[in-house]
Amino acid sequence: MKLPALTLLAMPQRLAVRSGVMLLFLIHTSMPLAANPVPADAASVSRGAQTFQQYCTECHGRDGRAQVDVISDATDLTDPEAYYSGTSEQDIYNSIAFGAGVAMPPWESQLKSEAEIWHLVNFIRSLWADE
Numbered sequence: 001m002k003l004p005a006l007t008l009l010a011m012p013q014r015l016a017v018r019s020g021v022m023l024l025f026l027i028h029t030s031m032p033l034a035a036n037p038v039p040a041d042a043a044s045v046s047r048g049a050q051t052f053q054q055y056c057t058e059c060h061g062r063d064g065r066a067q068v069d070v071i072s073d074a075t076d077l078t079d080p081e082a083y084y085s086g087t088s089e090q091d092i093y094n095s096i097a098f099g100a101g102v103a104m105p106p107w108e109s110q111l112k113s114e115a116e117i118w119h120l121v122n123f124i125r126s127l128w129a130d131e
């Protein structure tokens with residue numbers, strides 16, 4: 001079979017592009033899902049604290065313990081052993097974004113951005129006593 005010279009020249013390039021795309025795809029699919037992209041520094045924790053005071057205290061209390069002046073049987077967020085829905089950063093993110101149990105509402109649409117939710121995650125984990 002006789003291929004036009006141009007096609008012959010283009011073939012190795014196409015192969016290279018294809019395997020490049022394939023490689024990117026493999027790297028992409030083998031990466032762990034969405035690790036917390038927001039470092040838990042003081043600025044992030046204080047942003048989270050502000051959002052918490054704004055939206056979360058009526059059920060979780062100002063200190064997150066859900067003991068005084070709260071209207072529902074919410075989780076004591078200061079005690080990781082009390083959590084029902086997991087304590088990894090991603091678990092907590094999911095509880096906030098999509099809701100948890102029957103009475104924890106989803107906040108995804110009310111909070112401004114994913115970063116806002118990660119700030120909350122960082123704030124909540126800052127409430128845990130150091131083991």
Ligand code: HEC
Nearest residue numbers: 055056059073074075083084085086095100101103104120
């Ligand atoms: C209307 C009351 C209410 C509000 C407001 C509320 N929560 Fe909750 N939250 C709950 C309840 C109730 C639970 C326990 C759900 C269950 O039974 O699993 C909960 C659970 C959670 C959990 C999962 C803990 C676990 O048990 O694994 C997190 C994290 C959380 N809330 C964070 C927040 C944050 C952050 C806010 C503010 C953006 C917020 N909550 C606002 C009621 C509320």
